[in-house]
Amino acid sequence: LKKSMSVEDVRARAERTLQACIKHGTTRMRTQVEVDPGIGMRGFEGVASLIDNYKWAIDIEICVFPQEGLTNYPGTEELLLEGLKRGAKVIGGAPRYDSDEAGQIKRIFELAREFDVDIDIHLDVGPTADAMNIYLVRGGRVVVGHMAKLSLLPPGEVAALARRLADTGVAVTVLPTTDLFLMGRERDHSVVRGVADANLLCEHGVNCSLSSNNILNPATPYGDCSLIRAANLYANVLQVDRPARLRDCFDMLTQRSARLLNLRDYGLALGHPADIVIIDAQTPEQAIAEI
Ligand SMILES: [Zn+2]
Incomplete structure (x- = not known):
């Protein structure tokens, strides 16, 4: 499913969600964005493209994370690094979906230290x-x-x-x-x-x-x-x-x-x-x- 998602499609669904959050009084948000070879950076780009437009109402920070595994999914780490270089303030993880759960956690901590970012991990x-x-x-x-x-x-x-x-x-x-x-x-x-x-x-x-x-x-x-x-x-x-x-x-x-x-x-x-x-x-x- 993720392979077929476009930047415009992610953006439209994210915008609908964001507007509902604002209507319910959310003024600050940390949003978890999946990056992996299936979706590439399209999810990141769709969400990131909304941040400036809605700055009048809400401050949004992006947490990039691997939903489909990190150590067992080649190409994912490169995309996490790309997200961090493009301004993600936080790195996350989902070790439950990794064949090496401990290995994923260790790598997330190493990357967080390298980029001096916070960690927000699904556990x-x-x-x-x-x-x-x-x-x-x-x-x-x-x-x-x-x-x-x-x-x-x-x-x-x-x-x-x-x-x-x-x-x-x-x-x-x-x-x-x-x-x-x-x-x-x-x-x-x-x-x-x-x-x-x-x-x-x-x-x-x-x-x-x-x-x-x-x-x-x-x-x-x-x-x-x-x-x-x-x-x-x-x-x-x-x-x-x-x-x-x-x-x-x-x-x-x-x-x-x-x-x-x-x-x-x-x-x-x-x-x-x-x-x-x-x-x-x-x-x-x-x-x-x-x-
Ligand atoms: Zn979760």
């Missing part, structure tokens, strides 16, 4: 909590997305891992729609929810955000680009009830996300951009509870 989705890749990840300017396998562990084990992530400075982005859609496929009843408890991670010192992984594609055929809706879904699935924890969910769309992206000009302070998003709610927890 640990699967039917069991065995051999989790998170133990191969070193700290620094690192975000790991999904971490769905954390939902398969008892809270004590999650807490121990959380303290390790907090100590090494690894942030976690939980992606409720995709993880709900992809996890538990090996079962036909009592299906696991598969969504990591971001509140628990935050309470142990990890910085977390809630976000969308895919919007209207085969891995997540849902989505209207509302992050508040994603947080409401997350809160429902994780049975979040206390107002303070619902408020934390709101922070995971706002100040915690900003910290995760290393934004230095976010929030209400002298000298910061006066971007304002108005939400029809009395409190952050009401916004999450009532959408």
Whole structure:
């Protein structure tokens, strides 16, 4: 399918998504763009061509990553380098789709160091909590997305891992729609929810955000680009009830996300951009509870 995609086609679909994000109040975005010999740089070019046109409403940074494997797909690394040279600020990965998962993680860290960029890697989705890749990840300017396998562990084990992530400075982005859609496929009843408890991670010192992984594609055929809706879904699935924890969910769309992206000009302070998003709610927890 990717082989048949053109720059114009990617651009048109990305533009529709971007407009929906802006309508729902998104002002900063890190977008993950696949590069590999199948799509070449066409996805990158389609997305990059929108950045300037929408600068009035949103700041977008591109994370280039190999969706189809890196060590087992010749030509992919050259395209990652091309993306970094053309201005991608972040490098990602999807080791689950690589024949050498550890090898991909090692190479991503080497490239990040070489180009002095952040890392934002898709990690640990699967039917069991065995051999989790998170133990191969070193700290620094690192975000790991999904971490769905954390939902398969008892809270004590999650807490121990959380303290390790907090100590090494690894942030976690939980992606409720995709993880709900992809996890538990090996079962036909009592299906696991598969969504990591971001509140628990935050309470142990990890910085977390809630976000969308895919919007209207085969891995997540849902989505209207509302992050508040994603947080409401997350809160429902994780049975979040206390107002303070619902408020934390709101922070995971706002100040915690900003910290995760290393934004230095976010929030209400002298000298910061006066971007304002108005939400029809009395409190952050009401916004999450009532959408
Ligand atoms: Zn992902």
